Amino acid sequence: MSTDEEFHGAEFHEVSFIDQNGELKTTKIPVVQELARQGLVNDHFPKKFIAFQPTTTGNHPTSVDTHLPVTPPTIDIAKLQSDVSRELELRRLAEAAKEWGSFLITNHGLKDMVLGDAKDAIKGFFGLSFEEKKANVGSYKSVDNMGYGKSFVKSEDQTLDWTDRLTMKAAPVDPDEATNGLMVWPKNPTNFRQVIETYVEKSRKVIDGLLQDLAVSLSLDENAFLQYFEPKQSEIKVRVNYYLPCPRPDLAIGILPHSDASGLTLLLEFGATSALQVLKDKIWTTLQWPNDNSLLVNIGDLREIISNGVFKSRWHRVRAQADVERFSLAYFYNPPAKSEIGPEVVGGDSTKVTYKKVVVEDYVSNFYKISPRPSKEAIMYAKIT
Numbered sequence: 001m002s003t004d005e006e007f008h009g010a011e012f013h014e015v016s017f018i019d020q021n022g023e024l025k026t027t028k029i030p031v032v033q034e035l036a037r038q039g040l041v042n043d044h045f046p047k048k049f050i051a052f053q054p055t056t057t058g059n060h061p062t063s064v065d066t067h068l069p070v071t072p073p074t075i076d077i078a079k080l081q082s083d084v085s086r087e088l089e090l091r092r093l094a095e096a097a098k099e100w101g102s103f104l105i106t107n108h109g110l111k112d113m114v115l116g117d118a119k120d121a122i123k124g125f126f127g128l129s130f131e132e133k134k135a136n137v138g139s140y141k142s143v144d145n146m147g148y149g150k151s152f153v154k155s156e157d158q159t160l161d162w163t164d165r166l167t168m169k170a171a172p173v174d175p176d177e178a179t180n181g182l183m184v185w186p187k188n189p190t191n192f193r194q195v196i197e198t199y200v201e202k203s204r205k206v207i208d209g210l211l212q213d214l215a216v217s218l219s220l221d222e223n224a225f226l227q228y229f230e231p232k233q234s235e236i237k238v239r240v241n242y243y244l245p246c247p248r249p250d251l252a253i254g255i256l257p258h259s260d261a262s263g264l265t266l267l268l269e270f271g272a273t274s275a276l277q278v279l280k281d282k283i284w285t286t287l288q289w290p291n292d293n294s295l296l297v298n299i300g301d302l303r304e305i306i307s308n309g310v311f312k313s314r315w316h317r318v319r320a321q322a323d324v325e326r327f328s329l330a331y332f333y334n335p336p337a338k339s340e341i342g343p344e345v346v347g348g349d350s351t352k353v354t355y356k357k358v359v360v361e362d363y364v365s366n367f368y369k370i371s372p373r374p375s376k377e378a379i380m381y382a383k384i385t
């Protein structure tokens, strides 16, 4: 069945990508929000969204669903800032970044209002009709996955994510946004850009502090990691994800497995919780995430390289859920595109250098060239073999 037959009457996102032969291709991706709204998936669940084979019991085929969600390590930023508790919390931070690569932060100092405004703006955007969303988000020229509805797509027959998303560049600010095709910030809700930029700016202070604490936790100079993030040229991308209730959560997936290419990712979630899974000790482990403005930090590939592999960039995915909707805001923090990063030899745990120096934009472009893949391969680009 062709895409058009299977999705008769549906709305589509157009996505361009470079295929395995280096050719520029354009394909159409059904808009999940519209499929759900128009009830187009009730009779049969579309093949393009089938990530898991059905089992005779109807259960999801991995063993993970029999495991209860697990709370990842939680780092209390206030404790990192207090002389009395700092030492112990630094040890917990190092442990969390090494063993998990994903950890929650609490008492981060971001005001409820900053988080609340960001959540309202995201809900407001996805609450618009498809035509309104499309009309008020600009287009983005390049083929990487910026803009509304852009996804990791590398082939026509690839499994698609059960989600709708919007990705924007928050920094560095480009004075020629219009001519460079960066005008992807929605104009509606009218305060969208302003509240997300406020969130980005306030969070950046928290992340910079964490980068210093991560270095100190390994007995490095406090600027050993932060030095790569030059304040004016560091890149910040923001992705907002909307995971709709899914009629077949046993078959579909919210986001296919991937690692983040970033230096560090900061995640805010709201709506339903317990959908994000990390591959830990070969088991997809669902992260229990309290509904209380805790944020989740993910070590990205670039950070794995800078830490010479001591910190791990986790392979992660998002499960589809039946009756609930979930939103997330992913904040990807990268060193400047043209800069070169390389492993800081961290002694003790890692005396042998196992990663090469790489130029950030080269790493990222290779990452997008090969993602998505069924295993964590992009990092091999920077591995000394």
Ligand SMILES: O=C(O)CCC(=O)C(=O)O
Pocket (backbone or CB within 6 Å): 239, 241, 255, 260, 267, 269, 276, 316, 318, 327, 328, 330
């Ligand atoms: O929604 C989430 O929790 C994760 C999103 C994510 O992994 C991403 O946008 O890269």
Ligand SMILES: [Fe+2]
Pocket (backbone or CB within 6 Å): 258, 259, 260, 316, 330
């Ligand atoms: Fe991710």
